[in-house]
Amino acid sequence: MYAVSEQYKAAMKQPVQRFRMTGTIGDHPFTDDNILAGSFSITNQCTGNDEITIGQVYVGELDVTFMNMPISRYGWKGLEIRPVFGMKIADGTYEDVPLGVFTVETAEWTASGVVIKAYDHMALLDKNCNKVITEVTPYQCAQAIAEATGVNFANTEKEFESFANGTTMISETTTNDVETWRDLVSWLAQTIGCFATADREGNIVFRSFNQTVVDTIDDAHRFTGGSFSDYVTRYTGLSVVNMEDSTTSYYAEDEDDGLTMNLGSNPFLQYGVAATKEEMAKAILTAIQQIRYVPFTCRAIGNPAYDLGDVLVFQNGLADGDALYCITKFTFKYNQYFEMVGVGKDPSLASARSKTDKNLVGLASNTDENQLVHYRFTNTQVVEVGDGKRVPVASIRFATATKASEVSLWAELLLDTKLSTTHAIGSTTLKDVTIADYSAPTPAELQSEITELQTGVSALDERMTSAETELASPSRMTVTVSYTLAGDEIDYHPVETYDVSGKHILSLHYYIGDVKANTVYLFVIFLTAAGGALYLDTNCINAVIEGMGLAGTGKWDGTINAEEEFIGFSMGSVIGQLTDEAKTALLTPVPTGASDAISFDMASVLGSFTDSTNIGIVVRYFILSDTEGKPDYSSTYITTNSDDAFALQTQFNVESNPGTVDTGQLDVLEIYSAYPEIETLEEVSL
Numbered sequence: 001m002y003a004v005s006e007q008y009k010a011a012m013k014q015p016v017q018r019f020r021m022t023g024t025i026g027d028h029p030f031t032d033d034n035i036l037a038g039s040f041s042i043t044n045q046c047t048g049n050d051e052i053t054i055g056q057v058y059v060g061e062l063d064v065t066f067m068n069m070p071i072s073r074y075g076w077k078g079l080e081i082r083p084v085f086g087m088k089i090a091d092g093t094y095e096d097v098p099l100g101v102f103t104v105e106t107a108e109w110t111a112s113g114v115v116i117k118a119y120d121h122m123a124l125l126d127k128n129c130n131k132v133i134t135e136v137t138p139y140q141c142a143q144a145i146a147e148a149t150g151v152n153f154a155n156t157e158k159e160f161e162s163f164a165n166g167t168t169m170i171s172e173t174t175t176n177d178v179e180t181w182r183d184l185v186s187w188l189a190q191t192i193g194c195f196a197t198a199d200r201e202g203n204i205v206f207r208s209f210n211q212t213v214v215d216t217i218d219d220a221h222r223f224t225g226g227s228f229s230d231y232v233t234r235y236t237g238l239s240v241v242n243m244e245d246s247t248t249s250y251y252a253e254d255e256d257d258g259l260t261m262n263l264g265s266n267p268f269l270q271y272g273v274a275a276t277k278e279e280m281a282k283a284i285l286t287a288i289q290q291i292r293y294v295p296f297t298c299r300a301i302g303n304p305a306y307d308l309g310d311v312l313v314f315q316n317g318l319a320d321g322d323a324l325y326c327i328t329k330f331t332f333k334y335n336q337y338f339e340m341v342g343v344g345k346d347p348s349l350a351s352a353r354s355k356t357d358k359n360l361v362g363l364a365s366n367t368d369e370n371q372l373v374h375y376r377f378t379n380t381q382v383v384e385v386g387d388g389k390r391v392p393v394a395s396i397r398f399a400t401a402t403k404a405s406e407v408s409l410w411a412e413l414l415l416d417t418k419l420s421t422t423h424a425i426g427s428t429t430l431k432d433v434t435i436a437d438y439s440a441p442t443p444a445e446l447q448s449e450i451t452e453l454q455t456g457v458s459a460l461d462e463r464m465t466s467a468e469t470e471l472a473s474p475s476r477m478t479v480t481v482s483y484t485l486a487g488d489e490i491d492y493h494p495v496e497t498y499d500v501s502g503k504h505i506l507s508l509h510y511y512i513g514d515v516k517a518n519t520v521y522l523f524v525i526f527l528t529a530a531g532g533a534l535y536l537d538t539n540c541i542n543a544v545i546e547g548m549g550l551a552g553t554g555k556w557d558g559t560i561n562a563e564e565e566f567i568g569f570s571m572g573s574v575i576g577q578l579t580d581e582a583k584t585a586l587l588t589p590v591p592t593g594a595s596d597a598i599s600f601d602m603a604s605v606l607g608s609f610t611d612s613t614n615i616g617i618v619v620r621y622f623i624l625s626d627t628e629g630k631p632d633y634s635s636t637y638i639t640t641n642s643d644d645a646f647a648l649q650t651q652f653n654v655e656s657n658p659g660t661v662d663t664g665q666l667d668v669l670e671i672y673s674a675y676p677e678i679e680t681l682e683e684v685s686l
Contacts, residue, residue: 001214002305007089016645018088026079036065045329046195046308051345055190060120062102067113076107101202120198124151125182134171154203164193164287176267191268193287207309209290214310219317226298233344234258235288241265251281258347293326295344304332373550379541385534394525407547411508414540419477419501419532477532484524
């Protein structure tokens with residue numbers, strides 16, 4: 001968190017806060033009047049979007065639309081923007097907080113103003129790195145990068161020594177995937193167990209994850225209440241790819257029941273004897289033990305004093321007041337909100353990830369990302385698919401490298417089909433011969449009965465002929481193919497039809513499409529038979545996965561899948577019959593409120609009297625933005641309190657007026673109320 005005064009921290013907790021934005025663009029100053037309302041935002045992060053990883057070097061981004069700036073049309077690109085956020089504190093002055101140093105990348109002229117996209121100084125490291133650094137400490141390595149790029153680093157030598165491997169002599173292998181200086185900074189940050197980001201002065205700073213709480217936020221200061229996970233992200237293992245032999249080394253705590261962090265092919269962890277590399281890896285493992293955070297998302301009033309890596313405590317509402325929450329990403333929208341995000345995965349899912357998965361992820365980081373890779377898979381056991389059954393016939397596990405890839409499947413299956421046959425012999429009923437009155441039948445009656453018998457025999461003969469035809473010509477069978485990727489069914493089901501039993505070749509091609517980087521996928525092929533059965537002998541399924549920068553294995557990964565099918569069963573004898581009925585109805589809200597009926601016994605002459613009505617405050621926060629227009633309100637009901645905050649008027653004085661009556665004196669007291677009547681009156685002052 002940026003070092004602010006206690007007055008600033010107190011102002012952060014107030015229901016009404018006053019801001020201002022100032023700064024410079026090159027040599028030109030700007031204020032709120034030069035910023036289009038709602039256009040100023042800054043976004044930055046220190047880890048990925050799904051899980052916490054060390055060694056990340058993200059670029060901060062500023063988006064804003066400027067108006068009425070004395071800068072020529074082609075004079076914007078390359079200018080430095082230094083925005084400064086001001087918070088009005090109790091003494092009436094503004095305390096300023098710098099927001100960083102950004103370089104204009106694009107400037108688009110529109111009717112609303114000049115739309116600017118600018119990046120912080122981390123982007124200045126995106127230059128070709130043509131130098132191999134050897135036999136230096138991490139601090140000396142950072143200084144060498146600063147000398148080569150002109151970008152300053154904020155950490156002192158003493159701060160570097162406090163990091164993991166901070167005093168170790170490190171060397172970069174000549175064979176590596178370092179292309180830019182930002183790549184090298186990323187590997188250096190990973191080696192010392194940190195992430196790197198650009199600070200508010202434009203310098204690159206390394207920060208480690210810790211458990212030091214910088215602030216506590218209760219539910220009254222959270223716009224949306226926030227969302228909080230029900231698990232704590234923690235790491236108990238890490239893997240490193242050995243580039244020399246393309247193997248993976250795995251290091252873990254004694255109780256390895258958490259997540260595993262993959263360090264890939266770090267060039268600083270390749271040099272030296274095995275004992276030295278193990279010592280450096282275990283130092284990093286010790287550093288990431290500080291990661292004990294609950295993932296969350298929260299919005300608060302727009303105050304950008306928090307930094308990436310800050311640890312917070314959220315109290316009340318949905319939050320666990322004893323847990324720690326680390327900011328890994330933020331979005332600051334001036335005069336709107338400050339959104340904080342903390343990412344992390346569930347350690348309970350780590351047990352579902354096999355050791356092969358961990359090795360595959362490590363191996364993927366060492367795979368050439370620009371090389372088209374093919375991996376072949378075949379079946380080692382017999383596969384049978386019964387009529388009407390759906391059976392998985394191939395399970396293919398593969399991993400992607402550090403870049404997203406496009407993957408395709410090619411497969412050839414040798415099927416042995418056996419079609420089902422249909423017996424078409426039906427039932428034929430011969431009519432009984434009935435002789436009335438037991439008398440001898442007439443020739444006409446006998447002829448009629450003989451005709452009916454001949455008709456029945458002919459029908460039976462036709463059915464037998466039809467049955468023989470059906471037995472000789474079986475019906476067709478179909479084979480339906482289905483795919484799943486990472487457990488999700490793919491909405492594509494090709495169908496093949498076979499007219500005869502025997503051996504057939506089923507050719508498959510499916511474009512899996514874009515897949516995320518650094519991820520292990522399981523692709524499964526299912527076959528469903530209808531009208532017959534299938535048989536596939538060993539090595540009769542030949543599949544190929546192809547894509548850029550893939551890693552795969554044909555070895556069994558130790559995963560056993562079990563399925564159990566239940567037929568339908570009735571619970572009627574246990575729970576009885578259930579009947580449910582859904583109805584819709586229009587419900588009109590009926591307002592509730594207080595009412596008071598007043599009656600007076602005018603036995604004596606009354607003078608004028610007043611009444612005081614108390615109304616509870618129903619507005620808790622009222623944020624006024626000068627840039628959003630001038631609100632119109634009545635001073636009869638809206639006032640400001642001692643804290644200069646808007647509040648509802650809670651007391652009203654009402655005076656009676658004389659009325660006309662036959663005998664005596666009448667005073668009428670009119671009390672304004674939104675309700676039709678008042679039933680009780682607590683106090684009347686004369």
